[in-house]
Amino acid sequence: xxxxxxxxxxxxxxxxxxxxxxxxxxxxxxxxxxxxxxxxxxxxxxxxxxxxxxxxxxxxxxxxxxxxxxxxxxxxxxxxxxxxxxxxxxxxxxxxxxxxxxxxxxxxxxxxxxxxxxxxxxxxxxxxxxxxxxxxxxxxxxxxxxxxxxxxxxxxxxxxxxxxxxxxxxxxxxxxxxxxxxxxxxxxxxxxxxxxxxxxxxxxxxxxxxxxxxxxxxxxxxxxxxxxxxxxxxxxxxxxxxxxxxxxxxxxxxxxxxxxxxxxxxxxxxxxxxxxxxxxxxxxxxxxxxxxxxxxxxxxxxxxxxxxxxxxxxxxx
Amino acid sequence: xxxxxxxxxxxxxxxxxxxxxxxxxxxxxxxxxxxxxxxxxxxxxxxxxxxxxxxxxxxxxxxxxxxxxxxxxxxxxxxxxxxxxxxxxxxxxxxxxxxxxxxxxxxxxxxxxxxxxxxxxxxxxxxxxxxxxxxxxxxxxxxxxxxxxxxxxxxxxxxxxxxxxxxxxxxxxxxxxxxxxxxxxxxxxxxxxxxxxxxxxxxxxxxxxxxxxxxxxxxxxxxxxxxxxxxxxxxxxxxxxxxxxxxxxxxxxxxxxxxxxxxxxxxxxxxxx
Numbered sequence: 001x002x003x004x005x006x007x008x009x010x011x012x013x014x015x016x017x018x019x020x021x022x023x024x025x026x027x028x029x030x031x032x033x034x035x036x037x038x039x040x041x042x043x044x045x046x047x048x049x050x051x052x053x054x055x056x057x058x059x060x061x062x063x064x065x066x067x068x069x070x071x072x073x074x075x076x077x078x079x080x081x082x083x084x085x086x087x088x089x090x091x092x093x094x095x096x097x098x099x100x101x102x103x104x105x106x107x108x109x110x111x112x113x114x115x116x117x118x119x120x121x122x123x124x125x126x127x128x129x130x131x132x133x134x135x136x137x138x139x140x141x142x143x144x145x146x147x148x149x150x151x152x153x154x155x156x157x158x159x160x161x162x163x164x165x166x167x168x169x170x171x172x173x174x175x176x177x178x179x180x181x182x183x184x185x186x187x188x189x190x191x192x193x194x195x196x197x198x199x200x201x202x203x204x205x206x207x208x209x210x211x212x213x214x215x216x217x218x219x220x221x222x223x224x225x226x227x228x229x230x231x232x233x234x235x236x237x238x239x240x241x242x243x244x245x246x247x248x249x250x251x252x253x254x255x256x257x258x259x260x261x262x263x264x265x266x267x268x269x270x271x272x273x274x275x276x277x278x279x280x281x282x283x284x285x286x287x288x289x290x291x292x293x294x295x296x297x298x299x300x301x302x303x304x305x306x307x308x309x310x311x312x313x314x315x316x317x
Numbered sequence: 318x319x320x321x322x323x324x325x326x327x328x329x330x331x332x333x334x335x336x337x338x339x340x341x342x343x344x345x346x347x348x349x350x351x352x353x354x355x356x357x358x359x360x361x362x363x364x365x366x367x368x369x370x371x372x373x374x375x376x377x378x379x380x381x382x383x384x385x386x387x388x389x390x391x392x393x394x395x396x397x398x399x400x401x402x403x404x405x406x407x408x409x410x411x412x413x414x415x416x417x418x419x420x421x422x423x424x425x426x427x428x429x430x431x432x433x434x435x436x437x438x439x440x441x442x443x444x445x446x447x448x449x450x451x452x453x454x455x456x457x458x459x460x461x462x463x464x465x466x467x468x469x470x471x472x473x474x475x476x477x478x479x480x481x482x483x484x485x486x487x488x489x490x491x492x493x494x495x496x497x498x499x500x501x502x503x504x505x506x507x508x509x510x511x512x513x514x515x516x517x518x519x520x521x522x523x524x525x526x527x528x529x530x531x532x533x534x535x536x537x538x539x540x541x542x543x544x545x546x547x548x549x550x551x552x553x554x555x556x557x558x559x560x561x562x563x564x565x566x567x568x569x570x571x572x573x574x575x576x577x578x579x580x581x582x583x584x585x586x587x588x589x590x
Contacts, residue, residue: 056427059590079326082429092423096344102424105343108336109428111329153424 012064026216039207085154093138110157144175242292356450368462388466393549394520404487407443412495440488447484479548492580518542
Protein backbone atom coordinates (compact mmCIF):
# COMPACT_ATOMS: atom_id res chain seq x y z
CA UNK A 1 0.00 0.00 0.00
CA UNK A 2 1.12 3.52 -0.76
CA UNK A 3 2.24 5.64 2.08
CA UNK A 4 -0.27 8.41 2.67
CA UNK A 5 1.32 11.62 1.52
CA UNK A 6 -0.51 14.87 0.94
CA UNK A 7 2.04 16.67 -1.22
CA UNK A 8 4.37 14.57 -3.29
CA UNK A 9 7.00 16.28 -5.40
CA UNK A 10 9.17 14.10 -7.60
CA UNK A 11 12.26 15.11 -9.59
CA UNK A 12 10.79 18.54 -10.17
CA UNK A 13 12.61 20.93 -12.49
CA UNK A 14 11.72 24.28 -13.95
CA UNK A 15 13.91 25.98 -16.50
CA UNK A 16 13.01 29.41 -17.81
CA UNK A 17 14.28 29.68 -21.38
CA UNK A 18 15.14 33.12 -22.58
CA UNK A 19 18.12 35.32 -23.21
CA UNK A 20 19.42 33.98 -19.96
CA UNK A 21 18.56 30.38 -19.23
CA UNK A 22 17.52 30.20 -15.60
CA UNK A 23 17.16 26.94 -13.75
CA UNK A 24 14.77 27.90 -10.99
CA UNK A 25 14.09 24.40 -9.70
CA UNK A 26 16.69 21.72 -10.26
CA UNK A 27 15.42 18.29 -9.28
CA UNK A 28 13.50 18.63 -6.05
CA UNK A 29 12.02 15.58 -4.34
CA UNK A 30 9.81 16.20 -1.39
CA UNK A 31 6.88 14.68 0.41
CA UNK A 32 4.70 16.31 3.01
CA UNK A 33 2.69 14.22 5.44
CA UNK A 34 -0.90 14.97 6.37
CA UNK A 35 -1.34 17.32 9.29
CA UNK A 36 2.22 18.54 9.26
CA UNK A 37 3.48 22.11 9.10
CA UNK A 38 6.25 22.06 6.57
CA UNK A 39 8.71 24.90 6.07
CA UNK A 40 10.49 25.56 2.82
CA UNK A 41 13.54 27.60 3.67
CA UNK A 42 15.93 29.29 1.34
CA UNK A 43 17.49 32.59 0.35
CA UNK A 44 15.78 34.83 -2.20
CA UNK A 45 15.79 33.23 -5.63
CA UNK A 46 16.35 29.75 -4.24
CA UNK A 47 13.34 28.32 -6.06
CA UNK A 48 10.85 28.30 -3.19
CA UNK A 49 8.19 30.40 -4.87
CA UNK A 50 8.55 28.58 -8.17
CA UNK A 51 8.11 25.25 -6.39
CA UNK A 52 4.97 26.53 -4.70
CA UNK A 53 3.67 27.98 -7.98
CA UNK A 54 4.03 24.62 -9.67
CA UNK A 55 2.38 22.80 -6.77
CA UNK A 56 -0.54 25.24 -6.90
CA UNK A 57 -1.03 24.82 -10.68
CA UNK A 58 0.11 28.32 -11.58
CA UNK A 59 3.37 27.35 -13.26
CA UNK A 60 4.04 24.39 -15.51
CA UNK A 61 7.11 22.34 -14.62
CA UNK A 62 9.77 21.53 -17.20
CA UNK A 63 9.86 17.97 -15.91
CA UNK A 64 8.96 15.96 -12.86
CA UNK A 65 5.62 15.76 -11.12
CA UNK A 66 3.62 17.11 -8.22
CA UNK A 67 0.70 15.23 -6.74
CA UNK A 68 -1.66 16.83 -4.25
CA UNK A 69 -3.87 14.35 -2.41
CA UNK A 70 -2.89 11.91 -5.15
CA UNK A 71 -4.07 14.21 -7.97
CA UNK A 72 -1.49 15.17 -10.60
CA UNK A 73 -1.46 18.98 -10.73
CA UNK A 74 -0.31 19.18 -14.34
CA UNK A 75 -2.76 16.67 -15.75
CA UNK A 76 -5.75 17.59 -13.61
CA UNK A 77 -5.22 21.15 -12.38
CA UNK A 78 -8.91 21.95 -11.89
CA UNK A 79 -9.42 18.88 -9.72
CA UNK A 80 -6.21 19.49 -7.76
CA UNK A 81 -7.32 23.06 -6.95
CA UNK A 82 -10.16 21.67 -4.85
CA UNK A 83 -7.59 20.44 -2.35
CA UNK A 84 -5.37 23.49 -2.43
CA UNK A 85 -5.58 26.75 -0.52
CA UNK A 86 -3.13 29.51 -1.39
CA UNK A 87 -1.99 32.62 0.41
CA UNK A 88 0.23 34.41 -2.10
CA UNK A 89 3.05 36.77 -1.24
CA UNK A 90 1.00 39.83 -2.10
CA UNK A 91 -2.45 40.99 -1.15
CA UNK A 92 -4.71 39.65 -3.88
CA UNK A 93 -8.02 40.26 -2.11
CA UNK A 94 -10.82 41.32 -4.44
CA UNK A 95 -10.78 45.12 -4.08
CA UNK A 96 -14.35 45.49 -5.35
CA UNK A 97 -15.82 43.28 -2.63
CA UNK A 98 -16.07 43.64 1.14
CA UNK A 99 -14.22 41.26 3.46
CA UNK A 100 -17.35 39.20 3.98
CA UNK A 101 -18.04 39.09 0.24
CA UNK A 102 -14.47 38.04 -0.45
CA UNK A 103 -15.13 34.95 1.66
CA UNK A 104 -18.68 34.44 0.40
CA UNK A 105 -17.85 34.54 -3.32
CA UNK A 106 -14.76 32.41 -2.82
CA UNK A 107 -17.11 29.74 -1.43
CA UNK A 108 -19.44 30.20 -4.40
CA UNK A 109 -16.55 29.64 -6.82
CA UNK A 110 -16.08 26.30 -5.09
CA UNK A 111 -19.68 25.27 -5.60
CA UNK A 112 -21.14 26.16 -2.20
CA UNK A 113 -24.83 27.07 -2.21
CA UNK A 114 -25.94 30.52 -1.02
CA UNK A 115 -26.74 29.19 2.46
CA UNK A 116 -23.55 27.19 2.81
CA UNK A 117 -21.44 30.11 1.64
CA UNK A 118 -23.14 32.50 4.06
CA UNK A 119 -22.66 30.13 6.96
CA UNK A 120 -19.05 29.38 6.10
CA UNK A 121 -18.09 33.04 5.75
CA UNK A 122 -19.75 33.93 9.07
CA UNK A 123 -17.86 31.06 10.69
CA UNK A 124 -14.53 32.26 9.26
CA UNK A 125 -15.14 35.89 10.21
CA UNK A 126 -15.56 34.69 13.79
CA UNK A 127 -12.62 32.33 13.75
CA UNK A 128 -10.23 34.98 12.43
CA UNK A 129 -11.66 37.78 14.58
CA UNK A 130 -12.85 39.72 11.55
CA UNK A 131 -16.55 40.07 12.34
CA UNK A 132 -16.26 43.74 13.21
CA UNK A 133 -14.58 44.55 9.93
CA UNK A 134 -16.78 42.35 7.77
CA UNK A 135 -18.18 45.29 5.79
CA UNK A 136 -14.79 46.94 5.21
CA UNK A 137 -13.04 46.87 1.85
CA UNK A 138 -9.57 45.37 1.44
CA UNK A 139 -8.02 48.75 0.72
CA UNK A 140 -9.04 49.90 4.22
CA UNK A 141 -7.18 47.11 6.00
CA UNK A 142 -3.71 47.04 7.54
CA UNK A 143 -1.21 44.51 6.26
CA UNK A 144 -1.74 42.13 9.16
CA UNK A 145 -5.50 42.21 8.87
CA UNK A 146 -5.41 41.71 5.11
CA UNK A 147 -3.15 38.73 5.67
CA UNK A 148 -5.65 37.20 8.08
CA UNK A 149 -8.45 37.67 5.56
CA UNK A 150 -6.29 36.00 2.94
CA UNK A 151 -5.73 32.99 5.19
CA UNK A 152 -9.44 32.80 6.00
CA UNK A 153 -10.29 32.97 2.31
CA UNK A 154 -7.68 30.35 1.40
CA UNK A 155 -9.14 27.77 3.78
CA UNK A 156 -12.78 28.68 3.13
CA UNK A 157 -13.37 25.72 0.81
CA UNK A 158 -11.75 23.36 3.34
CA UNK A 159 -8.64 22.47 1.36
CA UNK A 160 -6.42 19.61 2.43
CA UNK A 161 -3.25 21.63 2.14
CA UNK A 162 -2.60 25.34 2.54
CA UNK A 163 0.36 26.98 0.82
CA UNK A 164 1.66 30.15 2.39
CA UNK A 165 4.24 32.04 0.39
CA UNK A 166 6.37 34.28 2.62
CA UNK A 167 3.47 34.82 5.02
CA UNK A 168 5.20 37.26 7.31
CA UNK A 169 6.85 39.48 4.72
CA UNK A 170 6.00 43.05 5.61
CA UNK A 171 4.14 42.27 8.84
CA UNK A 172 4.86 43.97 12.15
CA UNK A 173 5.89 41.65 15.03
CA UNK A 174 2.39 41.62 16.55
CA UNK A 175 0.76 40.67 13.27
CA UNK A 176 3.40 38.04 12.73
CA UNK A 177 2.66 36.46 16.09
CA UNK A 178 -1.07 36.55 15.32
CA UNK A 179 -0.39 34.91 11.98
CA UNK A 180 1.64 32.16 13.68
CA UNK A 181 -1.20 31.49 16.06
CA UNK A 182 -3.62 31.29 13.15
CA UNK A 183 -1.37 28.86 11.29
CA UNK A 184 -0.93 26.68 14.35
CA UNK A 185 -4.70 26.70 14.77
CA UNK A 186 -5.09 25.18 11.31
CA UNK A 187 -3.39 22.03 12.49
CA UNK A 188 -6.35 21.37 14.77
CA UNK A 189 -8.59 21.43 11.71
CA UNK A 190 -6.39 18.84 10.10
CA UNK A 191 -5.09 21.17 7.40
CA UNK A 192 -1.57 20.50 6.22
CA UNK A 193 0.49 23.66 5.86
CA UNK A 194 3.40 24.29 3.51
CA UNK A 195 5.06 27.65 4.03
CA UNK A 196 8.04 29.35 2.51
CA UNK A 197 10.09 31.75 4.51
CA UNK A 198 13.52 33.12 5.04
CA UNK A 199 12.81 34.02 8.64
CA UNK A 200 14.67 31.34 10.54
CA UNK A 201 12.88 31.80 13.80
CA UNK A 202 9.59 31.47 12.00
CA UNK A 203 10.56 28.15 10.46
CA UNK A 204 11.99 27.00 13.78
CA UNK A 205 8.92 27.96 15.79
CA UNK A 206 6.25 26.78 13.39
CA UNK A 207 7.47 23.85 11.36
CA UNK A 208 7.46 20.20 12.20
CA UNK A 209 9.91 19.68 9.38
CA UNK A 210 11.85 22.01 7.17
CA UNK A 211 13.61 21.64 3.86
CA UNK A 212 16.46 23.98 3.04
CA UNK A 213 16.69 24.78 -0.66
CA UNK A 214 19.15 26.84 -2.63
CA UNK A 215 19.85 27.23 -6.34
CA UNK A 216 16.81 25.06 -7.01
CA UNK A 217 18.20 22.10 -5.12
CA UNK A 218 17.27 20.63 -1.80
CA UNK A 219 20.18 20.74 0.62
CA UNK A 220 18.69 19.24 3.76
CA UNK A 221 15.39 18.06 5.15
CA UNK A 222 14.25 17.13 8.64
CA UNK A 223 12.88 18.52 11.87
CA UNK A 224 14.56 21.77 12.97
CA UNK A 225 16.08 19.89 15.93
CA UNK A 226 17.45 17.15 13.74
CA UNK A 227 18.96 19.61 11.28
CA UNK A 228 20.71 21.43 14.06
CA UNK A 229 22.19 18.19 15.31
CA UNK A 230 23.12 16.74 11.92
CA UNK A 231 24.65 19.84 10.53
CA UNK A 232 26.67 20.38 13.63
CA UNK A 233 25.11 23.67 14.34
CA UNK A 234 27.61 24.93 16.82
CA UNK A 235 27.57 27.22 19.74
CA UNK A 236 29.44 30.32 18.73
CA UNK A 237 31.39 32.22 21.34
CA UNK A 238 32.32 35.67 20.15
CA UNK A 239 35.20 37.35 21.92
CA UNK A 240 35.40 41.07 21.24
CA UNK A 241 38.94 42.40 21.55
CA UNK A 242 40.49 45.83 22.14
CA UNK A 243 43.47 45.20 19.90
CA UNK A 244 44.01 42.51 17.35
CA UNK A 245 47.79 42.39 17.15
CA UNK A 246 48.70 38.78 17.73
CA UNK A 247 45.09 37.64 17.40
CA UNK A 248 46.09 35.25 14.60
CA UNK A 249 48.42 33.44 16.96
CA UNK A 250 45.78 33.25 19.66
CA UNK A 251 43.30 31.89 17.12
CA UNK A 252 45.77 29.24 16.07
CA UNK A 253 46.32 28.26 19.68
CA UNK A 254 42.60 28.11 20.40
CA UNK A 255 42.03 25.79 17.45
CA UNK A 256 44.01 23.11 19.30
CA UNK A 257 41.75 23.22 22.35
CA UNK A 258 39.55 20.17 22.83
CA UNK A 259 35.95 20.91 21.87
CA UNK A 260 36.87 23.81 19.61
CA UNK A 261 35.98 23.09 16.00
CA UNK A 262 37.07 26.28 14.38
CA UNK A 263 38.12 29.83 15.12
CA UNK A 264 37.54 32.76 12.80
CA UNK A 265 38.98 36.22 13.08
CA UNK A 266 36.52 38.86 12.00
CA UNK A 267 37.52 42.50 12.46
CA UNK A 268 37.95 42.96 16.21
CA UNK A 269 36.30 39.72 17.10
CA UNK A 270 37.32 36.10 17.51
CA UNK A 271 34.52 33.70 16.72
CA UNK A 272 35.01 30.33 18.37
CA UNK A 273 32.87 27.47 17.06
CA UNK A 274 32.37 24.72 19.60
CA UNK A 275 30.04 21.88 20.32
CA UNK A 276 29.33 23.28 23.78
CA UNK A 277 30.44 26.24 25.87
CA UNK A 278 30.78 24.38 29.12
CA UNK A 279 34.22 24.21 30.64
CA UNK A 280 35.74 26.13 27.81
CA UNK A 281 34.93 29.65 28.90
CA UNK A 282 37.63 30.16 31.55
CA UNK A 283 40.29 28.96 29.17
CA UNK A 284 39.05 31.22 26.40
CA UNK A 285 39.00 34.21 28.70
CA UNK A 286 42.51 33.48 29.81
CA UNK A 287 43.78 33.07 26.28
CA UNK A 288 42.11 36.23 25.02
CA UNK A 289 42.80 38.55 27.92
CA UNK A 290 46.25 39.65 26.66
CA UNK A 291 44.39 41.11 23.65
CA UNK A 292 42.17 43.21 25.87
CA UNK A 293 39.00 41.14 26.04
CA UNK A 294 36.09 43.56 26.03
CA UNK A 295 32.99 41.44 25.66
CA UNK A 296 31.83 37.85 25.34
CA UNK A 297 28.70 36.78 23.51
CA UNK A 298 27.43 33.23 23.30
CA UNK A 299 24.93 32.22 20.63
CA UNK A 300 23.22 28.89 21.02
CA UNK A 301 22.73 26.66 17.98
CA UNK A 302 20.01 27.96 15.72
CA UNK A 303 18.52 27.09 12.40
CA UNK A 304 20.19 30.19 11.10
CA UNK A 305 23.64 28.72 11.63
CA UNK A 306 22.57 25.61 9.76
CA UNK A 307 21.11 27.76 7.05
CA UNK A 308 24.20 29.92 6.65
CA UNK A 309 26.43 26.89 6.78
CA UNK A 310 24.48 25.23 3.98
CA UNK A 311 23.76 28.22 1.76
CA UNK A 312 26.84 30.34 2.38
CA UNK A 313 27.22 33.99 3.11
CA UNK A 314 26.98 35.38 -0.39
CA UNK A 315 24.49 38.14 -0.83
CA UNK A 316 21.53 37.30 -3.06
CA UNK A 317 19.79 39.65 -5.39
CA UNK B 318 -20.26 19.49 8.20
CA UNK B 319 -21.66 21.92 5.68
CA UNK B 320 -19.25 21.18 2.87
CA UNK B 321 -20.97 20.96 -0.48
CA UNK B 322 -22.09 17.54 -1.57
CA UNK B 323 -19.57 15.86 -3.81
CA UNK B 324 -20.91 16.83 -7.18
CA UNK B 325 -19.92 15.74 -10.63
CA UNK B 326 -17.34 17.78 -12.46
CA UNK B 327 -19.84 19.28 -14.85
CA UNK B 328 -22.17 20.42 -12.10
CA UNK B 329 -19.27 21.97 -10.22
CA UNK B 330 -18.16 23.71 -13.41
CA UNK B 331 -21.59 25.28 -13.81
CA UNK B 332 -21.67 26.30 -10.16
CA UNK B 333 -18.25 27.90 -10.47
CA UNK B 334 -19.31 29.78 -13.61
CA UNK B 335 -22.46 30.92 -11.86
CA UNK B 336 -20.44 32.03 -8.82
CA UNK B 337 -18.18 34.13 -11.05
CA UNK B 338 -21.22 35.69 -12.73
CA UNK B 339 -22.76 36.47 -9.35
CA UNK B 340 -19.58 38.19 -8.26
CA UNK B 341 -19.55 40.42 -11.33
CA UNK B 342 -23.25 41.13 -10.94
CA UNK B 343 -22.66 42.20 -7.33
CA UNK B 344 -19.86 44.53 -8.33
CA UNK B 345 -21.94 46.00 -11.17
CA UNK B 346 -24.95 46.48 -8.90
CA UNK B 347 -22.84 48.77 -6.74
CA UNK B 348 -21.88 50.86 -9.73
CA UNK B 349 -25.16 50.96 -11.58
CA UNK B 350 -25.20 54.76 -11.77
CA UNK B 351 -21.72 55.12 -13.24
CA UNK B 352 -22.49 52.19 -15.54
CA UNK B 353 -25.56 53.87 -17.00
CA UNK B 354 -23.73 57.18 -17.39
CA UNK B 355 -20.80 55.48 -19.05
CA UNK B 356 -22.89 53.69 -21.65
CA UNK B 357 -25.53 56.38 -22.09
CA UNK B 358 -23.62 59.63 -22.33
CA UNK B 359 -22.03 59.17 -25.73
CA UNK B 360 -25.13 58.19 -27.75
CA UNK B 361 -27.15 60.78 -25.85
CA UNK B 362 -24.88 63.65 -26.81
CA UNK B 363 -24.32 62.36 -30.30
CA UNK B 364 -28.03 62.20 -31.03
CA UNK B 365 -28.64 65.51 -29.34
CA UNK B 366 -26.02 67.41 -31.34
CA UNK B 367 -26.39 65.77 -34.75
CA UNK B 368 -30.10 65.04 -34.89
CA UNK B 369 -31.56 67.77 -32.73
CA UNK B 370 -29.23 70.78 -32.58
CA UNK B 371 -27.86 70.67 -36.12
CA UNK B 372 -31.23 70.33 -37.92
CA UNK B 373 -32.39 73.41 -36.02
CA UNK B 374 -29.50 75.46 -37.36
CA UNK B 375 -29.94 77.49 -40.50
CA UNK B 376 -29.26 75.36 -43.57
CA UNK B 377 -29.47 72.15 -41.61
CA UNK B 378 -26.71 69.70 -41.02
CA UNK B 379 -24.20 69.14 -43.79
CA UNK B 380 -24.52 65.48 -42.87
CA UNK B 381 -28.22 65.40 -43.59
CA UNK B 382 -27.49 65.46 -47.30
CA UNK B 383 -26.39 61.83 -47.35
CA UNK B 384 -29.63 60.21 -48.35
CA UNK B 385 -31.92 58.81 -45.69
CA UNK B 386 -32.26 60.73 -42.43
CA UNK B 387 -28.99 60.90 -40.59
CA UNK B 388 -30.80 59.63 -37.51
CA UNK B 389 -31.54 56.35 -39.27
CA UNK B 390 -27.90 56.00 -40.19
CA UNK B 391 -26.81 56.84 -36.67
CA UNK B 392 -29.13 54.51 -34.74
CA UNK B 393 -27.44 51.20 -35.66
CA UNK B 394 -24.05 52.91 -35.64
CA UNK B 395 -24.48 54.19 -32.11
CA UNK B 396 -25.73 50.78 -31.01
CA UNK B 397 -22.53 49.32 -32.46
CA UNK B 398 -20.39 51.84 -30.58
CA UNK B 399 -22.29 51.14 -27.36
CA UNK B 400 -21.67 47.42 -27.78
CA UNK B 401 -18.00 47.86 -28.45
CA UNK B 402 -17.35 50.37 -25.68
CA UNK B 403 -19.08 48.14 -23.14
CA UNK B 404 -16.96 45.21 -24.19
CA UNK B 405 -13.80 47.18 -23.64
CA UNK B 406 -14.93 48.86 -20.43
CA UNK B 407 -16.24 45.62 -18.94
CA UNK B 408 -13.33 43.36 -19.84
CA UNK B 409 -10.21 45.21 -20.92
CA UNK B 410 -10.10 47.84 -18.18
CA UNK B 411 -10.75 45.58 -15.17
CA UNK B 412 -8.55 42.79 -16.51
CA UNK B 413 -5.68 45.12 -17.10
CA UNK B 414 -5.59 46.24 -13.46
CA UNK B 415 -6.42 42.84 -12.03
CA UNK B 416 -3.49 41.37 -13.92
CA UNK B 417 -1.03 44.16 -13.66
CA UNK B 418 -1.40 45.96 -10.37
CA UNK B 419 -3.27 43.92 -7.81
CA UNK B 420 -3.30 40.37 -9.19
CA UNK B 421 -6.85 40.20 -7.85
CA UNK B 422 -7.70 37.72 -10.55
CA UNK B 423 -5.61 35.11 -8.69
CA UNK B 424 -8.39 33.96 -6.42
CA UNK B 425 -10.76 33.39 -9.32
CA UNK B 426 -8.07 31.63 -11.31
CA UNK B 427 -7.63 29.22 -8.39
CA UNK B 428 -11.26 28.10 -8.59
CA UNK B 429 -11.77 24.41 -9.27
CA UNK B 430 -12.43 24.77 -12.99
CA UNK B 431 -10.33 25.14 -16.13
CA UNK B 432 -8.71 28.58 -16.13
CA UNK B 433 -10.40 29.47 -19.43
CA UNK B 434 -13.74 29.55 -17.58
CA UNK B 435 -12.70 32.76 -15.85
CA UNK B 436 -12.03 34.43 -19.21
CA UNK B 437 -15.21 33.06 -20.79
CA UNK B 438 -17.28 34.33 -17.87
CA UNK B 439 -15.80 37.80 -18.31
CA UNK B 440 -16.76 37.79 -22.00
CA UNK B 441 -20.28 36.53 -21.31
CA UNK B 442 -20.86 39.08 -18.58
CA UNK B 443 -19.57 41.88 -20.75
CA UNK B 444 -21.89 40.71 -23.54
CA UNK B 445 -24.85 41.18 -21.23
CA UNK B 446 -23.71 44.74 -20.52
CA UNK B 447 -23.21 45.37 -24.24
CA UNK B 448 -26.78 44.29 -24.98
CA UNK B 449 -28.18 46.56 -22.27
CA UNK B 450 -26.08 49.43 -23.61
CA UNK B 451 -27.27 48.87 -27.19
CA UNK B 452 -30.93 48.65 -26.16
CA UNK B 453 -30.60 51.93 -24.29
CA UNK B 454 -29.85 53.68 -27.59
CA UNK B 455 -33.27 52.80 -29.05
CA UNK B 456 -35.45 54.99 -26.80
CA UNK B 457 -32.92 57.78 -27.12
CA UNK B 458 -33.25 57.65 -30.91
CA UNK B 459 -37.00 57.93 -30.57
CA UNK B 460 -37.14 60.82 -28.12
CA UNK B 461 -34.10 62.98 -28.81
CA UNK B 462 -33.96 63.72 -32.58
CA UNK B 463 -36.06 66.46 -34.14
CA UNK B 464 -37.56 63.72 -36.33
CA UNK B 465 -37.95 60.53 -34.25
CA UNK B 466 -36.15 57.43 -35.52
CA UNK B 467 -38.16 54.26 -34.99
CA UNK B 468 -36.30 50.99 -35.32
CA UNK B 469 -37.91 48.42 -37.57
CA UNK B 470 -38.31 45.37 -35.36
CA UNK B 471 -39.91 43.07 -37.94
CA UNK B 472 -36.69 41.14 -38.26
CA UNK B 473 -36.25 40.82 -34.50
CA UNK B 474 -34.63 37.42 -34.87
CA UNK B 475 -31.89 38.96 -36.98
CA UNK B 476 -31.47 41.73 -34.44
CA UNK B 477 -31.15 39.14 -31.68
CA UNK B 478 -28.54 37.09 -33.55
CA UNK B 479 -26.49 40.14 -34.54
CA UNK B 480 -26.67 41.59 -31.02
CA UNK B 481 -25.53 38.37 -29.36
CA UNK B 482 -22.69 37.76 -31.82
CA UNK B 483 -21.59 41.40 -31.72
CA UNK B 484 -21.67 41.58 -27.95
CA UNK B 485 -19.59 38.43 -27.59
CA UNK B 486 -17.22 39.80 -30.23
CA UNK B 487 -16.82 43.04 -28.27
CA UNK B 488 -16.07 41.01 -25.14
CA UNK B 489 -13.37 38.98 -26.89
CA UNK B 490 -11.87 42.20 -28.25
CA UNK B 491 -11.77 43.46 -24.67
CA UNK B 492 -10.20 40.19 -23.55
CA UNK B 493 -7.52 40.39 -26.23
CA UNK B 494 -6.70 43.98 -25.25
CA UNK B 495 -6.97 43.50 -21.50
CA UNK B 496 -4.69 40.49 -21.36
CA UNK B 497 -1.99 41.96 -23.56
CA UNK B 498 -1.80 45.62 -22.56
CA UNK B 499 -0.25 46.84 -19.31
CA UNK B 500 -2.36 49.17 -17.16
CA UNK B 501 0.10 51.95 -17.88
CA UNK B 502 -0.72 51.83 -21.58
CA UNK B 503 -4.44 51.16 -21.37
CA UNK B 504 -5.25 54.84 -21.94
CA UNK B 505 -3.20 54.77 -25.11
CA UNK B 506 -5.26 51.85 -26.37
CA UNK B 507 -8.26 54.15 -26.58
CA UNK B 508 -6.40 56.54 -28.86
CA UNK B 509 -4.74 54.01 -31.10
CA UNK B 510 -7.32 51.22 -31.26
CA UNK B 511 -10.74 52.21 -30.01
CA UNK B 512 -11.05 55.62 -31.66
CA UNK B 513 -9.79 54.51 -35.11
CA UNK B 514 -11.93 51.37 -35.28
CA UNK B 515 -14.96 53.42 -34.29
CA UNK B 516 -14.44 56.20 -36.81
CA UNK B 517 -13.58 53.71 -39.53
CA UNK B 518 -16.26 51.28 -38.42
CA UNK B 519 -19.10 52.49 -40.68
CA UNK B 520 -20.74 53.88 -37.59
CA UNK B 521 -21.55 57.33 -38.93
CA UNK B 522 -22.04 56.27 -42.56
CA UNK B 523 -23.17 53.07 -44.28
CA UNK B 524 -20.46 50.94 -45.82
CA UNK B 525 -22.04 51.14 -49.27
CA UNK B 526 -21.50 54.92 -49.34
CA UNK B 527 -17.75 54.39 -49.24
CA UNK B 528 -17.79 53.19 -52.86
CA UNK B 529 -16.36 56.52 -54.01
CA UNK B 530 -13.22 55.77 -51.96
CA UNK B 531 -12.63 52.22 -53.04
CA UNK B 532 -9.37 51.60 -51.14
CA UNK B 533 -10.96 52.67 -47.90
CA UNK B 534 -14.04 50.59 -48.58
CA UNK B 535 -11.82 47.52 -48.88
CA UNK B 536 -9.47 48.43 -46.02
CA UNK B 537 -12.28 48.76 -43.47
CA UNK B 538 -13.33 45.18 -44.16
CA UNK B 539 -10.62 44.16 -41.68
CA UNK B 540 -12.38 46.13 -38.99
CA UNK B 541 -14.82 43.99 -36.97
CA UNK B 542 -16.91 47.03 -36.02
CA UNK B 543 -17.97 47.36 -39.67
CA UNK B 544 -19.86 44.08 -39.46
CA UNK B 545 -21.46 45.03 -36.17
CA UNK B 546 -22.72 48.34 -37.61
CA UNK B 547 -23.82 46.82 -40.90
CA UNK B 548 -25.48 43.85 -39.23
CA UNK B 549 -27.46 46.12 -36.92
CA UNK B 550 -28.24 48.37 -39.89
CA UNK B 551 -29.82 45.56 -41.85
CA UNK B 552 -31.74 44.48 -38.74
CA UNK B 553 -33.17 47.78 -37.44
CA UNK B 554 -33.06 50.20 -40.37
CA UNK B 555 -33.64 48.07 -43.51
CA UNK B 556 -34.48 51.26 -45.45
CA UNK B 557 -30.78 52.19 -45.34
CA UNK B 558 -28.56 50.30 -47.74
CA UNK B 559 -26.46 47.74 -45.86
CA UNK B 560 -24.12 44.81 -46.40
CA UNK B 561 -25.92 41.52 -47.08
CA UNK B 562 -26.63 39.38 -44.05
CA UNK B 563 -24.92 36.36 -45.60
CA UNK B 564 -21.65 38.29 -45.45
CA UNK B 565 -22.19 39.97 -42.09
CA UNK B 566 -23.02 36.89 -40.02
CA UNK B 567 -20.13 34.69 -41.19
CA UNK B 568 -17.77 37.65 -40.79
CA UNK B 569 -18.93 38.19 -37.20
CA UNK B 570 -18.40 34.50 -36.48
CA UNK B 571 -14.92 34.50 -38.01
CA UNK B 572 -13.86 37.58 -36.03
CA UNK B 573 -15.41 36.11 -32.88
CA UNK B 574 -13.42 32.93 -33.38
CA UNK B 575 -10.07 34.60 -34.00
CA UNK B 576 -10.33 37.33 -31.39
CA UNK B 577 -11.63 34.72 -28.94
CA UNK B 578 -8.62 32.51 -29.55
CA UNK B 579 -6.23 35.41 -29.36
CA UNK B 580 -7.77 36.72 -26.15
CA UNK B 581 -7.93 33.32 -24.51
CA UNK B 582 -4.33 32.58 -25.40
CA UNK B 583 -3.23 35.93 -23.99
CA UNK B 584 -5.23 35.30 -20.85
CA UNK B 585 -3.76 31.84 -20.28
CA UNK B 586 -0.28 33.16 -20.89
CA UNK B 587 -0.77 35.80 -18.23
CA UNK B 588 -2.13 33.32 -15.72
CA UNK B 589 0.00 30.20 -16.20
CA UNK B 590 3.75 30.59 -16.62
